[in-house]
Amino acid sequence: MKATTFRPLVWALLLSSLPITSFAKHVKAPPDPRFSSIETITILPALDARVGKKSNVDLQGLRKQVESILKKKNYGTILAENSGGVGEIVEEDLQEAKPEWIKQLGPSEARWVMVVGLNDVATKTTLGSSTNVEVMGFLYDKETATLVWKNTGIGQAGQGGLMGIAIKGISKSEAFSNALRNLLVGIPKRETKKK
């Protein structure tokens, strides 16, 4: 069999695949129904779920970073002053949330309520410095009293050598940013901005 015998077949295959690939590029995934109806997300005060010795962390700053990411994804956001009728929240409440508990979360007028928690922060200084951060997030729909979304994100950052020790703070904030970006990666970007 000569190679020329196969040539038309190869061409036919190539040509037939081209329109499909270009078409595939333009096809958008249908919007996730869980997120398409969301108007405004109320972000509750961040939960400190760390174990053991706790270093100082700006939990308010963490919440603001979450707000900033959600805004970039075109979601309207509100920072709530307190957690509402549920009182102090612990991780188990979030993991095993019951409908009656969800309904009491955050302000009474809020429908979509998000809670972000800090699970762990570990900074290591040896030949440089590195920070590991683990965060978790939960989004509830109070109207249906259901969990819409939950996820965990981790962030690692660090720099070797004396420079690493000098810029320890930068590494820490980078680890936080990475963790929050990973946490919220599953929340789709909205097409139109809701206010």
Added chain:
Amino acid sequence: MQMNKRANQTAVIVAHIHFRSRSVPCSGWLLLFPVVMILCLTPFAVRAQETPDKAPAKAETKVIVLQPLIEFEALQANARNRVGQSGASENFEAKLLSTVTETITARKLTAVAPETFRNSVAGERLKQLQPLSSRLARGIVNEEAKAILIDLAALTEGSTVLVQSLKIKTGPGGSWDPWTGQITSAMSSTILQVALISCQTGQVLWKNESVARKVYRADDPKFAKWLEMVYETLGTRRK
């Protein structure tokens, strides 16, 4: 004779102090007073720290050791998954139970296994308490747990319950980029949380927690040492 001699010596010392007291001015005594007071009180203060809180009431000497909650988690960039490791789980459970039983016995308390109450109402209550282990081991007693504990107090003559939660997280390892100098450290850890709770009041009598930045094996001597460290203060009121 000897007694007389000692009495004479005491008299001499008293006289000496008396004599010296005349030579020390009044302001000197005022300065010495706080020092003397501190010296007198220090031994008591030290003893107060070392002595465990008053022993639990007789009924509270029974400690029901709940089955430890053991969880294995695999951490990824944007996910945390529970992973089952049945063999390892049993080994960790056995190690935790043996360590805690030894510690309780050493504190002259009685460790009771939940199986003792099998086929009884108390056994049923303990089963209901088991799913709340994660919360209880943190020292968080909600209304649901409190109701069960109060029932248990009546059924078990006011025992205490010891709850343990061990979480083994395996995350990404460390890295080093020779071009940029960027480094990361491993994210694996072992977390132990323990609480001793009074059934009568639902009050947390003692709790402790620790994070080790590594994953232990159940038969690792370092793990045994770490456990001993966590349980070291059991029996003292540390909350």
